[in-house]
Amino acid sequence: MQILWQDLRYGARTLLKKPGFALIAIVTLAMGICANTTIFSSLDATLLRPFSFPNEARLVALFERKLSVGITNATISPGNVIEWRAQSQTLQEVVVIRNRDYTLSGDGPPERYTSYGVSAAFFDALGVRPQLGRTFQRGEDEPGQAQVAVLRHAFWENRFGSDPKIVGKQILLDNKPFTVIGVMPKDFDFPYGGGELWTPFVFEPQMKQEHSNHYLRVVALLKPGVTVAQATADLERIAKRVEQRYPDGEAGHSAFAVPLSQWYTRGVRTAVPAMIGSAIFILLIACSNVANLLLVQASARRKEIAVRLALGATRGRLIRQLLTESLMLALAGGALGALLAGWGVDLLTARIPIGMSKFIPGWSHMGVNYRVLAFTTVISVLTGVLFGLVPALQTTRTNLNETLKEGGDTGTIGKGQGNWMRNVLVVAELALSLVLLIGAGLMVRSFVRILQTDLGVKADNVMTMNVALPRDKYDSEQQRRQFFEQLLERISALPGVANSGATHSLPMSGMTDGTSLQIVGQPRFEQGKEPHTEVRITTPTYFAAIGTELRSGRLFNERDDAQAPRVVLANEAFAARFLRGTNPVGQRITMGGENDNPVEIIGVVANVMNEDLDDLTEPCVYLPFAQYPVGRMNLIIRTPGAPDQIVPAVRRELAALDPSLPLGEVKTMEQVIYERRSPKELMMWMLGIFGVMALAMAAVGTYAVMAYSVAERTRELGVRIALGAQSADILKLVLRRGLSLTLLGIGLGFAFALALTRALAQLLYGVTATDALTFAGVAALLTAVALLACWIPARRATRVDPIIALRSE
DSSP: OHHHHHHHHHHHHHHHHSHHHHHHHHHHHHHHHHHHHHHHHHHIIIIISSOOOTTGGGEEEEEEEEGGGTEEEEOBOHHHHHHHHHHOSSEEEEEEEEEEEEEEESSSSOEEEEEEEEOTTHHHHHTOOOSEEOOOOTTTTSTTOOOEEEEOHHHHHHHHTTOTTOTTOEEEETTEEEEEEEEOOTTOOOSSSOOOEEEEOOOOGGGGGOOSOOOBEEEEEEOTTOOHHHHHHHHHHHHHHHHHHOHHHHTTOEEEEEEHHHHHTHHHHTTHHHHHHHHHHHHHHHHHHHHHHHHHHHHHTHHHHHHHHHTTOOHHHHHHHHHHHHHHHHHHHHHHHHHHHHHHHHHHHHTSOHHHHTTSTTGGGOOOOHHHHHHHHHHHHHHHHHHHHHHHHHHTTOOHHHHHSTTOOOOGGGSTHHHHHHHHHHHHHHHHHHHHHHHHHHHHHHHHHHHHSOOSSOOTTEEEEEEEOOTTTSOSHHHHHHHHHHHHHHHHTSTTOOEEEEESSOTTSSOOEEEEEEETTSOOOOTTOOOEEEEEEEOTTHHHHHTOOEEEEOOOOTTSSTTSOOEEEEEHHHHHHHSTTSOOTTOEEEETTOTTOOEEEEEEEOOOOOTTSSOSOOOEEEEETTTSOOSEEEEEEEOSSOGGGGHHHHHHHHHHHOTTOOOEEEEEHHHHHHHHHHHHHHHHHHHHHHHHHHHHHHHHHHHHHHHHHHHHTHHHHHHHHHTTOOHHHHHHHHHHHHHHHHHHHHHHHHHHHHHHGGGGGGGOSSSOTTOHHHHHHHHHHHHHHHHHHHHHHHHHHTTOOHHHHTTTO
16 A cells, blocks of 8 residues: 555646646547537437336337328328227237327416427326326226326426315316326326326317318337237238228328337437547547557656666556556546546536427436446546556666767667557557548537528517417407407507518427328329428418518518408419419419318519528418418517517506417527427537547647657757758658548548448538538648648757767767
């Protein structure tokens, strides 16, 4: 123990004598540990363990598809759910999920909350149990049963103050009494999307024969021993029988199953290759850099080792001392890496706004994964030990006579294997750095393209919010039409309102509706192969409020009312895809199979970016609200100043019309767009930070090798200067070697980048994964930094005093 303590004290003194070397090595290891712990902790929470359901391995999501028109994962019609339940031989439970909003009243001001209508067997299928009370019982989703609700844990805490006696109490949802029967555990939040409570979804008698309206999400529990492939084959057989019985609504439809965890983590999976690759690259670069620093440091200590050997120190004692110093560096790097990892995970979670993170499974319980932290720390420690052992073995084999001579031979570490190893490590660092920098460059260019692209709306100074009318209170079209017309009149009259309008589907919000169509006057599409288009219902003033421009024809006006002929607006993508070569204005289409009710296109408006911010060419038609009065509309209010200042006045006008109605989803349009682009922005920042880290480490590694190379060749350079070599000659000599290593690293990096950056293709917008400008720019940047790292020791070489360099001769 005393000898170990001596080794530790001596090692600490040695490292303090060269604080620059120690600091760089520790920070380098810490960066590698931090990057890997942060990335793999997030992947563990959102990809490997997003759920904690006992039945997770047997849970599948069910979908329909209609490949003839490009529909690959459609929601399910109520009639098909009934058929699956009755005929399936592979599914133990088939449960439905339907989003619905409720206004909670009776205790303070009314507030609107998202909830889920689910089958009675929903919780049993997942295998979860409540924290308080019970979940739904069989039959509670049948017509005529008592209205009951199960609360989300956070909702119970925030809205009801964690009332322990909440079970059995009644709450008013849309002015109807619901009895609270249970509260779920804190970690249960499914499906994802911000829902606060669950109520039974009731299949009304008429819904059981409804096959043409597809709007239900479906989750199923496989029978023991059944595979996903068997379940899909079973569903396909049922789909064929249903198609024969209901050809109008089910022509061309098929069904399939997907593992639940695979479906709900599909968004994360698109970024997994880039995230894993960047993290591993950072760790490899960090380990290579530390290895290089240790090799150079050991070479610089040859004379010290020779002196200690000459004074009687054993080789084993010196090797243990050098390993102790390497281990101290590795442990210090691990400790700093652990601290940085906690900060990195917190920073990562903060970069995704709540409005987006609530749709990411596992995001709410993300934290530092200590298994990952331990693994990366062990890797870093092993790196320190391994690359501390190699130079320790070599330096303790040194020729004492040669090494102890002033300016004597450089020793074996400076030649052969040691020199070759340092060069290989530098080339590897440069190649890996180039790949990371190219990935970062592609993401930056893609993000800049998104910012520069006309999204089809003018988001500045626009406030959005939604109002949902209870069906039982506003059951007629005239009531809904009159309510929103009055509300918009009141809002338009408010001071500070420039324009106001409404739409049932907010752009880039992820909430869209679609319909099939036929073009009047063109050959009819075969049944089951009709193309689809997005549909938005808007008021006449919507386009002025949101800033979507008219390209041709006219917009809706007050004459397009319930008694007027049916009309629509089409976007440019619709006209380009379905009406190419003709004037779209005046053309007629039919929608949703209504062949006897054609509608006329009266105008063409600009395209609007989709919710994933990667497509500006999706067909869309707009319907006038007066002719299609729905009960839920998003208000669009444009103001000359700060848009949030108008919200209190809007609340007052809404309360004047109906005090029981709350405003929901109050956000600026800029906030809506920011939420949708936040995943891409996060990837950009992550790869950008990793790229800068890699560039810095590559520069340090290159500098260390070139600095040692200059020191190693001091006598040679002195001879050259004594024989008349000029400073420019010495600079060229040193830079030539650095440039050859740099070009070799860039060449290898290009080969890796061309193969690996394709993993980013799904995350890019307006930029290809092999963008020549990005590749060339990054290569130039890396070359410049590497040459700068070479130039500093090269400049020092030009100042070598030939008298001192040749003294030992």
